[in-house]
Amino acid sequence: MSVKMIEVRWHGRGGQGAKTAALLFAEAVMATGKYIQAFPEYGPERMGAPVQSFNRISEEPIIIHSGIKNPDYVVVLDSSLMESVPVTEGLGKGGKIVINTSLSTSKIAQKLDIDISQVHVVNASQIALETIGRDIPNTPMLGALVKVIGTLDINGVLEDIETKLTAKFRHKPGVMKGNLTSIKRAFDEVKN
Amino acid sequence: MIKKVYSKSKLVAKTGNEVIAEALRQIEPDVIAAYPITPATEIVQIFSQFVADGVVKSEYIAVESEHSAISATIAASAAGARAMTSTSSQGLSLMWEMLYIAAGLRLPVIMAEVNRAISAPININADHSDTMGTRDAGWIQIYSENSQEAYDNIIQVTRIAEKAKLPAMVTMDGFITSHCMEVVEVYPDADVKTFVGEYKPERYLLDIKKPYTLGAIDLQDYYFEHRYQLAQAVRDAKDIILDIAGEFERTFGRKYGFYEKYMLDDAEVAIVIIGSTAGNVKAVVKELREKGIKAGLLKIRVYRPFPSEQIAKELAHVKVIAVMDRSDSCSGAFPPIYSDLTASLYSAGVVGPKILSYVYGIGGREFSSEQIVDVYEKLGKVASGAEKPFKGVEYINIRIK
Amino acid sequence: MKKEEKKLTAAELPIGGIIEAGTAVNFHTGSWRSERPVWNKEKCINCLVCWISCPDSSIKVVPDERKTSIIAGIDYDHCKGCGICAKECPPKVKAIVMEQERK
Numbered sequence: 001m002s003v004k005m006i007e008v009r010w011h012g013r014g015g016q017g018a019k020t021a022a023l024l025f026a027e028a029v030m031a032t033g034k035y036i037q038a039f040p041e042y043g044p045e046r047m048g049a050p051v052q053s054f055n056r057i058s059e060e061p062i063i064i065h066s067g068i069k070n071p072d073y074v075v076v077l078d079s080s081l082m083e084s085v086p087v088t089e090g091l092g093k094g095g096k097i098v099i100n101t102s103l104s105t106s107k108i109a110q111k112l113d114i115d116i117s118q119v120h121v122v123n124a125s126q127i128a129l130e131t132i133g134r135d136i137p138n139t140p141m142l143g144a145l146v147k148v149i150g151t152l153d154i155n156g157v158l159e160d161i162e163t164k165l166t167a168k169f170r171h172k173p174g175v176m177k178g179n180l181t182s183i184k185r186a187f188d189e190v191k192n
Numbered sequence: 193m194i195k196k197v198y199s200k201s202k203l204v205a206k207t208g209n210e211v212i213a214e215a216l217r218q219i220e221p222d223v224i225a226a227y228p229i230t231p232a233t234e235i236v237q238i239f240s241q242f243v244a245d246g247v248v249k250s251e252y253i254a255v256e257s258e259h260s261a262i263s264a265t266i267a268a269s270a271a272g273a274r275a276m277t278s279t280s281s282q283g284l285s286l287m288w289e290m291l292y293i294a295a296g297l298r299l300p301v302i303m304a305e306v307n308r309a310i311s312a313p314i315n316i317n318a319d320h321s322d323t324m325g326t327r328d329a330g331w332i333q334i335y336s337e338n339s340q341e342a343y344d345n346i347i348q349v350t351r352i353a354e355k356a357k358l359p360a361m362v363t364m365d366g367f368i369t370s371h372c373m374e375v376v377e378v379y380p381d382a383d384v385k386t387f388v389g390e391y392k393p394e395r396y397l398l399d400i401k402k403p404y405t406l407g408a409i410d411l412q413d414y415y416f417e418h419r420y421q422l423a424q425a426v427r428d429a430k431d432i433i434l435d436i437a438g439e440f441e442r443t444f445g446r447k448y449g450f451y452e453k454y455m456l457d458d459a460e461v462a463i464v465i466i467g468s469t470a471g472n473v474k475a476v477v478k479e480l481r482e483k484g485i486k487a488g489l490l491k492i493r494v495y496r497p498f499p500s501e502q503i504a505k506e507l508a509h510v511k512v513i514a515v516m517d518r519s520d521s522c523s524g525a526f527p528p529i530y531s532d533l534t535a536s537l538y539s540a541g542v543v544g545p546k547i548l549s550y551v552y553g554i555g556g557r558e559f560s561s562e563q564i565v566d567v568y569e570k571l572g573k574v575a576s577g578a579e580k581p582f583k584g585v586e587y588i589n590i591r592i593k
Numbered sequence: 594m595k596k597e598e599k600k601l602t603a604a605e606l607p608i609g610g611i612i613e614a615g616t617a618v619n620f621h622t623g624s625w626r627s628e629r630p631v632w633n634k635e636k637c638i639n640c641l642v643c644w645i646s647c648p649d650s651s652i653k654v655v656p657d658e659r660k661t662s663i664i665a666g667i668d669y670d671h672c673k674g675c676g677i678c679a680k681e682c683p684p685k686v687k688a689i690v691m692e693q694e695r696k
Contacts, residue, residue: 022373023205023373026205026373027205027373030194030203030205030375033193033194034194035194035375036205036373036374036375037372037373037374038205038372038373039367039368039371039372039373040367040371061375062374063338063471063472063474063475064471064472064475064561065338065365065368065369065372065468065469065471065472066469066472066558066559066560066561067558069560296609296610297609297610298608298609299609357608357609395611403613403614403615404611404612404613404614405611405612405613405614405616406609406610406611407610408610408612410610413600414600414601414606414610417601417602417603417606418603418606418608418609418610420603421603421606421608424603425608
């Protein structure tokens with residue numbers, strides 16, 4: 001499709017927030033002035049089952065409405081999915097994968113049989129535990145993805161998420177702060 | 193940067209379902225009666241929250257089935273209320289007999305329909321089998337390509353239905369549009385309210401000063417005239433649809449008609465399609481044009497009334513046309529859009545174009561950009577005489593043998 | 594012979610099969626009768642069983658001085674002469690009897 005269009009595929013387990021992450025990510029990116037799409041894998045959702053969700057980002061209005069087969073970026077919320085789901089499927093030579101893991105990039109590259117330059121790792125689960133107090137890796141992974149894509153404005157994204165979360169957690173300001181810190185930390189800590 | 197068409201509007205990231213619920217909040221109908229069904233559930237779920245929170249003054253009737261949902265909506269409409277409902281697939285099937293009653297009683301009931309396959313086997317994904325089955329029930333049918341169109345269509349159809357005195361449904365593709373978050377321009381509440389205005393029925397059952405009987409028996413001597421009136425009302429709705437589209441464009445800036453043409457005027461080969469796949473076809477047409485192939489697209493927006501004469505004119509110059517149906521017909525002949533379109537061209541004396549019938553995307557089956565290119569290639573070969581047009585219906589992306 | 598009714602065209606008919614309310618009053622089904630019920634005021638005990646039983650609401654009822662409903666007669670414009678009132682009138686009372694319609 002269009003050169004300017006960025007396509008993202010999220011892998012998670014039902015209940016882990018892969019869909020929410022894609023929606024939150026899209027809204028935040030829209031706030032920085034880009035056209036977006038966010039959609040789940042179409043079908044019944046079940047707790048624990050492998051699920052996917054998708055994003056498109058573009059400078060131009062997005063007119064296509066089809067599944068994403070060749071994503072530019074793949075985000076894996078749960079590293080155990082690497083065992084059971086072909087997470088690199090359709091990922092071209094220039095594509096990048098961002099994984100929530102404690103393992104090194106070289107180990108992951110070996111495991112997935114792709115070039116090390118394509119692999120980015122961040123321990124989002126640990127970040128989430130330290131900042132939010134629960135293992136919800138989808139929010140920090142937003143920060144990691146923004147860093148890896150490189151062309152997005154992290155401050156704009158953070159501002160929008162702050163607005164959204166302020167409204168959602170108006171009775172629990174601590175939760176909001178933890179979420180924002182987790183995004184910032186993952187943005188800083190994700191490495192190739 | 194994201195461009196706005198209407199300066200006073202707000203850009204939001206919303207799914208098709210969310211944006212329909214938003215439109216319903218702005219329209220604030222007197223009554224909504226609905227029963228939840230995938231993938232339309234969120235529309236009434238979000239709206240019922242608006243009611244619970246006191247955001248709208250609408251009466252929300254929680255019913256025990258879709259048959260009751262449409263019955264309550266019809267009754268509310270007969271009583272003089274602006275009444276709406278929402279459903280999908282099996283829900284629409286359960287509403288069946290009442291759809292004809294809404295039309296026969298000439299009540300402007302509004303429905304937000306999310307297109308989904310019908311059972312059996314059970315399937316929750318998009319195709320047009322549900323609403324295509326109801327195509328001749330006397331309802332106005334407007335199909336949407338994306339969330340923005342769904343939002344704009346539901347606002348327009350409120351006026352159209354009330355002016356035409358006909359029930360009307362606005363549809364969008366299940367999951368593909370209903371669950372896809374996109375950038376949508378949402379207009380200020382006050383502007384939407386001004387556009388739809390207040391519903392003032394000419395006669396209504398709760399008018400005790402001018403009572404009347406509704407739904408009485410109507411036999412050999414009068415039934416035919418009443419059914420003719422209905423068929424004629426659907427024909428006459430064409431002018432109303434264009435008038436209101438014109439007013440909508442003057443107010444909010446977006447242009448709507450019976451259909452959308454995309455590089456069609458000088459096209460040699462063209463696809464005719466309905467719904468969300470039109471966008472994918474546009475992207476392919478753009479690429480083919482860059483290669484010098486004269487490809488075009490006609491996306492039908494208003495399917496009932498069917499803009500028969502207009503479509504015949506628009507397609508008269510095209511050498512080969514592919515009509516893409518997202519629902520099959522068990523007629524033993526051809527699927528719905530193909531049947532309407534070929535009859536329209538033949539009746540208008542347009543016999544030049546060769547017209548091929550394709551069925552795609554049943555039960556949410558992928559129809560990829562590559563497959564769209566394949567269709568245009570076939571059209572090109574038929575146009576040049578290299579290949580003959582096939583007879584009957586061609587199925588895309590299916591395992592047959 | 595009855596005059597031929599002028600039938601309205603699609604253009605003239607109210608839409609949606611709407612008709613005016615209460616038009617049954619104008620339709621005199623009394624002409625269908627071959628037997629007519631005859632009510633005897635002297636015998637009647639005003640039990641109202643005939644009034645409850647009549648399928649055509651043709652037993653006329655009025656309030657008396659104590660605002661209690663009493664029978665006032667039979668609406669021959671609408672009574673079809675089915676005889677249910679005569680049948681239901683208590684045997685010991687026999688305030689309604691059916692007679693041949695005189696035409």
